[in-house]
Amino acid sequence: DAKTTQPTSMDCAEGRAANLPCNHSTISGNEYVYWYRQIHSQGPQYIIHGLKNNETNEMASLIITEDRKSSTLILPHATLRDTAVYYCIVRVGTGNQFYFGTGTSLTVIP
Amino acid sequence: NAGVTQTPKFRVLKTGQSMTLLCAQDMNHEYMYWYRQDPGMGLRLIHYSVGEGTTAKGEVPDGYNVSRLKKQNFLLGLESAAPSQTSVYFCASSYWRGDGYTFGSGTRLTVV
Numbered sequence: 001d002a003k004t005t006q007p008t009s010m011d012c013a014e015g016r017a018a019n020l021p022c023n024h025s026t027i028s029g030n031e032y033v034y035w036y037r038q039i040h041s042q043g044p045q046y047i048i049h050g051l052k053n054n055e056t057n058e059m060a061s062l063i064i065t066e067d068r069k070s071s072t073l074i075l076p077h078a079t080l081r082d083t084a085v086y087y088c089i090v091r092v093g094t095g096n097q098f099y100f101g102t103g104t105s106l107t108v109i110p
Numbered sequence: 111n112a113g114v115t116q117t118p119k120f121r122v123l124k125t126g127q128s129m130t131l132l133c134a135q136d137m138n139h140e141y142m143y144w145y146r147q148d149p150g151m152g153l154r155l156i157h158y159s160v161g162e163g164t165t166a167k168g169e170v171p172d173g174y175n176v177s178r179l180k181k182q183n184f185l186l187g188l189e190s191a192a193p194s195q196t197s198v199y200f201c202a203s204s205y206w207r208g209d210g211y212t213f214g215s216g217t218r219l220t221v222v
Contacts, residue, residue: 032208034210036210036211041216042215042216043114043200043202043213043214043215043216044153044200044202044211044213045213046210046211046212047210048210049210087152091207091208098153098155098211099152100145100152100153100154101152102150102151102152103152
C-alpha cells in the first residue's frame with residue numbers, strides 16, 4: 001500500500017512561500033497524489049492533485065519529482081488563514097481508501 | 111449551493127442508544143463517504159458508497175451501518191453506541207473516485 005510521510009509541523013512567515021514536503025516512495029504508477037488541508041475543527045478541504053506533471057491552481061502548486069517518490073505543495077504567499085493541518089495522500093490501488101494520516105501542522109507566523 | 115450538509119452538528123448519547131447521522135449533498139455526486147476523526151489518528155474511512163443503492167466497508171466499519179436509498183443522501187447508523195465511538199464524524203462526496211472530495215463540517219458525537 002502506498003503510504004505517505006510528512007513532517008509533523010512547520011512554521012512559515014506570513015507573505016513567504018510555504019513549501020510542504022511529502023514522501024511516497026512506494027507509490028504505484030497509476031496512483032495520484034492528493035493534498036487536502038484542515039483548518040481547526042472544520043472539514044478537510046481539497047487543494048490539488050497530480051500524477052506526474054506539476055500542477056497549479058488558484059490555491060497552490062504541486063511539484064512531483066520525476067521518480068514520483070516525493071512531492072512538494074507550495075503555497076506561494078502564505079497568509080494567517082493558511083494555518084492548518086495539511087494532508088498528503090495517495091490512493092491505494094484501485095480501491096476507495098484514502099489514508100489521511102496525521103499530516104503536517106503548518107503555522108503561519110505574522 | 112449548500113455542498114455537503116451534515117446533521118446534527120453535535121450529539122451526546124448514552125451507551126447502548128442508537129442514532130442516525132444524515133449526510134446530504136446537492137452536487138449530484140455519485141460517491142459518498144463517512145470518516146471518523148480521533149485525536150492524533152487522522153481520518154479513517156468507515157463506509158462508502160459508489161452510487162445510489164450501493165454501500166461498501168472501509169477501514170473501520172464495525173459498529174456502524176449505512177444506507178444510500180437516495181443519491182443525495184448517505185446515512186450512518188449506530189445501533190448500540192459505545193464510548194469508543196466518541197469521535198468527530200465527517201461526510202464527503204465526489205463526482206467520481208478520482209475527484210477531490212467535498213467534506214461536510216462534521217458531527218461531534220460523545221457517547222457517555
